[in-house]
Amino acid sequence: MIGRPFFVCVVLCGFGLGAQAGDLPTALPTLALDPQPPPSIWSGFYVGTEMFAVALRGAKGTKGLVGGAVTAGYNHEFANNLIVGIDTATGYAPTWFRRGPFRGFDYGAADVRIGYDLGRLTPYVTTGLVLAKPNFSPHAGYFGGSDSFNNLFNSAGDLRGSGTVGAGFDYAVTNRLHMGLGISVGAGNAPVVP
DSSP states (O other): OOHHHHHHHHHHHHTTSOOOGGGSOSSOOGGGSOOOOOOOTTOEEEEEEEEEEEEEEETTEEEEEEEEEEEEEEEEEOTTSEEEEEEEEEEEEEOSOSSSSOOEEEEEEEEEEEEEOOSSEEEEEEEEEEEEEEEOOTTOOOOOHHHHHHHHHHSSSOOEEEEEEEEEEEEESSSSOEEEEEEEEEEESOOOOO
């Protein structure tokens, strides 16, 4: 009686003995390999839009002015989560001032941005250049990126440039839809552009 349970115990414990190096297979099964890290949601080419809104209060009530831009750029994320990219935009920005001969500005901008990947949130800082020209049309507004770009370089008026610095953050709603908020300021001979 004692021999049979002892034999079963020795056989079962034998399965728990450590394997020798020669006993292991030469390649690990696919499930045992570490998965490749997913590609960064912040790297690559992107296109997007911007929107500006200004509410001016006057004697006859509040008047809303709307502007917008089309943007394009490229970001590259390094192994240490640092993101470096270039961002370009062209559009129309309404003026902040009620009185004056012009309604807003057609502009083009290029920025270098440096950010840090915190997962779905990425704070960043920027520096760049903006070119702007006052738009005197009584029906000025944002009709499209190509219209703004053409007005910037082909219409009459005084084209001015300015250096800019800024900061902001982007948030990845999904891997392909990102939203953000940023602010930039400029110094130089350019008119005021948001």
